[in-house]
């Protein structure tokens with residue numbers, strides 16, 4: 001755990017809301033419930049929550065950053081019993097994801113079914129507006145490549161990055177779900193997919209055993225939402241792919257399993 005500087009180190013971050021304001025999210029009723037019948041994806045230029053005036057900066061004191069770690073720690077206060085069963089631990093109250101994301105979906109037990117078209121529309125599409133993309137995993141990461149959720153989180157300096165990485169580790173432990181962290185000086189690219197995924201049956205009698213395959217499931221969605229709850233307010237990285245270019249059906253997500261030569265690798 002990173003020792004926080006004793007003096008108040010001001011960290012300036014471009015933010016939709018002060019990190020300390022995270023606590024107020026619990027009471028805010030403005031937090032969005034996405035309509036499940038959404039057919040068209042809003043373009044990245046039409047976010048649903050008020051954006052700060054250009055140049056709006058906030059000062060985040062070390063105490064506010066301490067709140068991040070404290071919240072991550074409360075997320076990880078867990079009863080270890082359920083974790084061994086492959087489930088997540090009970091926690092009094094899951095954290096509130098930032099505006100623009102639905103409530104945290106339930107965590108299916110392993111092996112977890114791949115996302116359905118309905119789940120993609122409800123839970124994955126909103127992540128595209130938060131700069132998440134679907135890319136092929138590097139074959140080195142698991143025995144065979146899979147589509148995975150990828151996002152690059154950028155920070156204004158090393159202390160908030162290290163606090164975020166501590167929170168990621170706490171969330172991995174609490175969720176019993178693991179990601180790949182590719183860190184640089186003040187940024188980290190998170191890559192996450194479910195190794196013990198369950199692909200759809202090719203015929204009704206197909207046994208479950210033969211269907212276990214890496215892919216994107218609700219556990220990866222949960223993981224991304226929890227990271228967004230901790231990183232809320234960090235500046236969004238520039239992306240050269242738009243939400244519209246991301247996959248919006250299970251078939252299109254599956255097509256991302258193999259890395260293609262012309263794939264725009266963003267991260």
Ligand SMILES: C[C@H](O)[C@H](O)[C@H]1CNC2=NC(N)=NC(=O)C2=N1
Nearest residue numbers: 086176177178179193194195196
């Ligand atoms: C036994 C243990 O519950 C499983 O191995 C968990 C651990 N963490 C995991 N993390 C990820 N990303 N995918 C998994 O399938 C997975 N399985």
